Amino acid sequence: MNKRDALVALKEKGYKHTDKREDILQLFENSNGYISAKDIQTALKSTYPGLSFDTIYRNLSLFVDMNILEATELDGEKMYQFYCSHHHHHHFICLKCGKTHSIDVCPMESIHGLDPNFVVTDHKFEIYGYCKDCQK
Known part of the structure; x- marks a missing residue:
């Protein structure tokens, strides 16, 4: 967007x-x-x-x-x-400056079907930390 x-x-x-x-x-x-x-x-x-x-x-x-x-x-x-609408992905998010970097793998692939009685309608996966610039 x-x-x-x-x-x-x-x-x-x-x-x-x-x-x-x-x-x-x-x-x-x-x-x-x-x-x-x-x-x-x-x-x-x-x-x-x-x-x-x-x-x-x-x-x-x-x-x-x-x-x-x-x-x-x-x-x-x-x-x-x-909103990132170009393809399905997740983010690394810097806790200090808010910059993001895309993660192009989805952890849902590894847990798909773990509970056959649960229907997943959406998910969100984010990893928080500090970017290279904010580590200084």
């Missing part, structure tokens, strides 16, 4: 184009990993001094519902990045 595709998806679903939405999406386009609502508020406070967390979370929730963003939780805080 990218900003342009996200704006098209919003328009197709009848959502209004706003400068705030576009600027929030631009932050994700410029990011190389997960960012938080607090990061968004900090980055946009000079442009939108009255930008509330309610507005930010309402937009983030909409973006997640529309598969524009995906969410995870790091240290008890929800973090977001553009």
Whole structure:
């Protein structure tokens, strides 16, 4: 996903184009990993001094519902990045900077069918640690 595709998806679903939405999406386009609502508020406070967390979370929730963003939780805080839709994969996630790297193998392959009475509808696999830059 990218900003342009996200704006098209919003328009197709009848959502209004706003400068705030576009600027929030631009932050994700410029990011190389997960960012938080607090990061968004900090980055946009000079442009939108009255930008509330309610507005930010309402937009983030909409973006997640529309598969524009995906969410995870790091240290008890929800973090977001553009939804990866190009193929099935998982992530290494840096706990300090939020950068991600793809893991192209899926652990579900090794546990498929362990419980024949359980139907898996979805899964999520993430590995947390520190990227090369943040280890310094």
